[in-house]
Amino acid sequence: MILPLCSGGPDESAIGDPVNVLLTEWARQCRKQGGLVVLPHFPNPRLENAATLILEEADAIELYPGSDAYRGIDPYSLSDWYRYLNNGYLVPAVAGTDKQAARYAGRAVGAIRTYAKIPDHQEFSYQTWMDAVRTGHTFATYGPLMDFKVEGKPMGSRISMTSSGGKIDISWQVASVIIPMTSIQLIVNGEIREARALKPDQDAGMWSVRISKSSWVALLVRAKYDDKDEIIAAHSSPVMIDVEGSEFFAATDALTILEQIEGALAYIETIGTRAEEKRHKEMRLVLQSAYRRLHNRMHKMGFDHAHSVGTHHSEHD
Structure with a gap:
């Protein structure tokens, strides 16, 4: 069984429930048990799908x-x-x-x-x-x-x-x-x-x-x-x-995907009811790994872009 069965508040869980699992983590549990991972009613929920797809877990x-x-x-x-x-x-x-x-x-x-x-x-x-x-x-x-x-x-x-x-x-x-x-x-x-x-x-x-x-x-x-x-x-x-010599890359689309991952990070930091600290940090690391993977690829392709306050770094100064 893939647990917890629900998380994140009144849309899918109980009012006040903490955000204590990510779609990417559910996907990994499913694959470990030999299951097929399908992201339903795509693109909703918009923010989390991005990390799961960039990490190639769907x-x-x-x-x-x-x-x-x-x-x-x-x-x-x-x-x-x-x-x-x-x-x-x-x-x-x-x-x-x-x-x-x-x-x-x-x-x-x-x-x-x-x-x-x-x-x-x-x-x-x-x-x-x-x-x-x-x-x-x-x-x-x-x-x-x-x-x-x-x-x-x-x-x-x-x-x-x-x-x-x-x-x-x-x-x-x-x-x-x-x-x-x-x-x-x-x-x-x-x-x-x-x-x-x-x-x-x-x-x-x-x-x-x-x-x-x-x-x-x-x-x-x-x-x-x-x-x-x-x-x-x-x-x-x-x-x-x-x-040969032509990599799949669409800068505007990549930026939109990156912004969705930024949004997921912002949500668990500010709006979502926090899980206990260890669980919160583990989820943040998952989202950050997806962010870095896409962000590094964008820089490799020579695409400069603006950052939110929480993800700004010195390369853009």
Whole structure:
């Protein structure tokens, strides 16, 4: 069992309870017991997710569905996920309806689902399914099914290219019986590179795009019920393309992530009810290690930035 079961105050715990465990520490307990670590209703809670992802203690993130079945995958959830992909953190996408949310008609069990592709030579089991999620052979969907390959490799793969980059061939197939599809988009580093209209029930296609720097690519499918607005109905996990001599790095996104870790540090220092001193120091060390890892990488990439009062250091004087 992963303990404590809850912590941090009235949203998830008892009023006045101290902050005595971090998401990162829960994640480490889970992995030690052979479990799969998924950050739910991403990006909330915003502050702690950052440290867990920078320390690479999460196996996947849950694309947030919102409270309405007709709202689709929340673009807000996607935008924060893209920050990590832009900086080279391959975090697979999964989906879920959240444990408390059965009271919402929009979050009926299975309203948004995770599909994970188990290799053909492996039998179906909980372990092989978890392994497929960890490797990113996944997509999250309100209905449309997809198959997506880059240079013949599935979602979650890494592809290496020489420093000159080059063209990559992308193939895809999609089908839906629940909600009519409207369009498909190829997302490259968080931006739409290619797009086209879809037949409502099934379609297939190919693209060839040039890559000049390290990039990630993924598929996004839009769909629409006749009497509702168009929604983001499905999204694949990415394929990461490593171009020699070009490191994944997006300065603005990295700074936003760093500020979230700063916020977590500030919270346990000022607002959160303190745990006993030894426990408080242990949690602070976890957050500081995540902060230093990302901060040092930003300096290595030559990115200068402002600091909060609590994290200022002489290099910026």
